[in-house]
Amino acid sequence: MVSASASVSAAAPIRLGMVGGGQGAFIGAVHRMAARLDGHYALVAGALSSDSERAKVSAAELGLDPERSYRDFEEMARQEAAREDGIEAVSIVTPNHMHYPAAKAFLEAGIHVICDKPLTSSLEDAKALVQVAKKSGRLFVLTHNYSGYPMIRQARRMVGEGDLGDIILVQAEYPQDWLAEPVEETGNKQASWRTDPQRSGVGGAIGDIDTHAFQLATFVTGLKTESVAADLDSFVPGRRLDDNAHIMLRFGASPNGRRAKGTIWVSQVAPGNENGLKLRVYGTKGGLEWKQEDPNYLWYTPLGEAKRLLTRAGVGANEAAAAVSRIPSGHPEGYLEAFATLYTEAAGAIRAMREGALPADLLLPTVEDGVEGMRFIQACVNSSRDDAAWTRLDSV
Numbered sequence: 001m002v003s004a005s006a007s008v009s010a011a012a013p014i015r016l017g018m019v020g021g022g023q024g025a026f027i028g029a030v031h032r033m034a035a036r037l038d039g040h041y042a043l044v045a046g047a048l049s050s051d052s053e054r055a056k057v058s059a060a061e062l063g064l065d066p067e068r069s070y071r072d073f074e075e076m077a078r079q080e081a082a083r084e085d086g087i088e089a090v091s092i093v094t095p096n097h098m099h100y101p102a103a104k105a106f107l108e109a110g111i112h113v114i115c116d117k118p119l120t121s122s123l124e125d126a127k128a129l130v131q132v133a134k135k136s137g138r139l140f141v142l143t144h145n146y147s148g149y150p151m152i153r154q155a156r157r158m159v160g161e162g163d164l165g166d167i168i169l170v171q172a173e174y175p176q177d178w179l180a181e182p183v184e185e186t187g188n189k190q191a192s193w194r195t196d197p198q199r200s201g202v203g204g205a206i207g208d209i210d211t212h213a214f215q216l217a218t219f220v221t222g223l224k225t226e227s228v229a230a231d232l233d234s235f236v237p238g239r240r241l242d243d244n245a246h247i248m249l250r251f252g253a254s255p256n257g258r259r260a261k262g263t264i265w266v267s268q269v270a271p272g273n274e275n276g277l278k279l280r281v282y283g284t285k286g287g288l289e290w291k292q293e294d295p296n297y298l299w300y301t302p303l304g305e306a307k308r309l310l311t312r313a314g315v316g317a318n319e320a321a322a323a324v325s326r327i328p329s330g331h332p333e334g335y336l337e338a339f340a341t342l343y344t345e346a347a348g349a350i351r352a353m354r355e356g357a358l359p360a361d362l363l364l365p366t367v368e369d370g371v372e373g374m375r376f377i378q379a380c381v382n383s384s385r386d387d388a389a390w391t392r393l394d395s396v
Contacts (some may be wrong), residue, residue, distance in 0.1 A: 013042040014347055017080060017087035017111075019073045019102045020094035022048035022058035024189050027116055028093040031143070032062075034339035035091070038326075040347035044068060045087050047076040073102045081109035089114060089139075089350060095193040096201050100125035107136040112350055114141045114343070118211045118377065119370025121201030123396060126374040133367045139353060141346045142365040142373075144215045146277060148341030150312045150321035150333065151298040153363075155281065155288050156220045157320035158300070164283030165303075166254055167221050170262035171280040172213040175273035179205075179243050182236050195241050203377040204241025206232065209277075210266040210380070211373045215365065216279055218372075220288075223251040223260055225372075227392045230380035235269050243268045247380060250390070296332050 016035055021028015028048070035041040045068035049055040052071055059069035070076035080086035089112040092102045100120040103113050113133075119142060120126045133140045146152060158164065184191040193199040194208050201207055218225065227250045232242040249262035267273070277292035289299040296312040310316035313329035324341045326333060345364050352359050375393040383391040 011351060014040055014089055014350055015045075015085065015087045016041040016043050017045040017047075017076060017090040018043060019047050019076070019090060019092045019106075020049070020098070021046070021091070022051075022054050023061070024054075025049075025093065026190060028091075030336065030339060031091045031093050031114075031116070031343075033336050034145075034343045037336065037340035038344045038347075040344055041089075044085075045070070045076060045080055047071065047073045073098075074105055077105040077109040077111065081111065087111060089346070092116060095199040096121040096207065097199045100129055103129055103140070104132050107132050107138050107140070110136065110138060112139040112141075112346075112353075114143060114346055115370075116143050117215075117365075117370070118201070118203075118207050118373050119367065120374060121199070123371075123374045123378045126371045130367050130371055139346065139349050139358075140367040141342060141349075142367065142370045143339065143342055144212060144219070144365040144369070145335070145339040145342055146212055146216050146292060147219045147363070147365060148324060148338035148345075149290075149292075149295050150317075150325045151290055151295060151310070152216065152220060152279075153324055154298055154310065154318050154321035155279075155290060156222075157318050158288065159221055159281065159283075163286060163300075163302075164281060164288065165285030166256060166258045167223060167251075167260045167281060167283045168258065169280075169282040170217050170221055170223065170249070170251070170260060171278075171282075172217045172262070172264045173276065173278050174209045174213045174264075174266040175270040175276045176209065176268045177271045177273050179236065179239075179268035180271055182238065184239075195239055197240055200241060201377070202241075202381050204234070204239070205243050205266050205268045206230075206245050206247075206377050206380050207241075209268070210245055210247070210264060211377065212277065213264050213266055213279075214376050215369065215373060216277070217249075217262060217264070217281075219365075220279060221251075221260070221281055223254075223262075225262075225376065225393055226250050226252050227390050228376065228379050228383055229388045229390045230383040231388045232380065232384040242384075244270075245380065245384075295334055295338070 047070040048058040092115040230247040244267040247264040251260040286302040378396040
């Protein structure tokens with residue numbers, strides 16, 4: 001998993017392409033802003049939409065050379081790999097079902113891949129993609145952007161250094177309300193594919209936002225999830241995928257044999273919640289609490305002592321937080337900056353690979369992390385179908 005801070009070498013920008021992300025696509029614009037923020041990339045090519053006219057107009061709006069606006073990702077991978085000035089990396093920002101074929105095409109063409117989560121729409125495709133990535137020798141980054149927040153990096157460092165003692169409890173939640181009504185029936189593009197099993201996969205909310213909560217919990221604690229007991233619901237009548245989930249987790253044993261327990265609640269039908277991702281971690285020596293909607297603060301409570309507020313660039317901030325901070329204390333950093341941290345770290349790794357090396361301190365979510373996320377999704381679905389029976393991730 002590249003602690004490449006903002007100190008990445010100011011070499012020539014990395015030539016970047018994009019698949020998906022044309023007009024009307026939310027996450028494509030986020031990726032483009034994140035790639036630009038620290039100045040390490042230049043977007044030069046794209047297959048921005050499956051609609052040829054929308055792709056053409058989108059490319060023009062972004063200032064791309066018309067000759068490098070492609071009909072589809074296969075043509076793009078083939079032609080860009082043949083150019084001396086072809087792209088070095090590609091961002092894949094399509095609905096889930098297109099992640100596997102697009103990533104496979106670019107990896108096999110020798111091009112690094114930066115892919116939105118979840119990894120694929122099925123566990124079978126995820127497992128196959130691991131083999132493609134390994135064979136290619138190219139970098140594969142999965143953009144679990146919340147792991148790029150400075151105070152999340154601080155929390156991970158504190159857990160690793162034993163400030164919390166042995167971890168015993170992990171609680172994550174991620175409530176939203178934007179799908180509380182059947183907006184997929186109104187032509188909402190973002191809702192329509194997320195609630196469609198053919199494009200999203202077997203998970204609705206658990207694929208869209210629970211994968212973030214799950215990844216964050218394991219990223220900060222370093223724990224491996226062994227089994228889950230999940231209760232999934234589709235509260236909106238007629239919805240084909242889950243829009244709410246309550247999940248219990250059992251983690252593997254720590255070096256001293258202690259086994260932590262966890263819970264995750266995610267919902268896209270909880271009125272009054274916009275993007276309420278939260279993480280709480282408790283150990284034998286203390287606890288931590290972090291909220292995505294107030295991300296520059298981390299609450300730390302040593303056992304038996306008063307609660308302490310740690311800030312991103314203030315007293316108590318550690319080197320892990322400072323390494324991914326850009327601006328002085330009192331000036332908030334947020335969603336786009338966290339996304340940009342992953343792009344900057346990927347740039348550091350790509351430049352190192354140009355010289356035949358890879359940084360040893362990789363913190364980027366990888367293709368293997370993506371497979372673990374897909375195992376989690378499938379295990380939750382299987383558990384819920386079996387009346388919330390405990391289900392091991394290694395059984396799916």
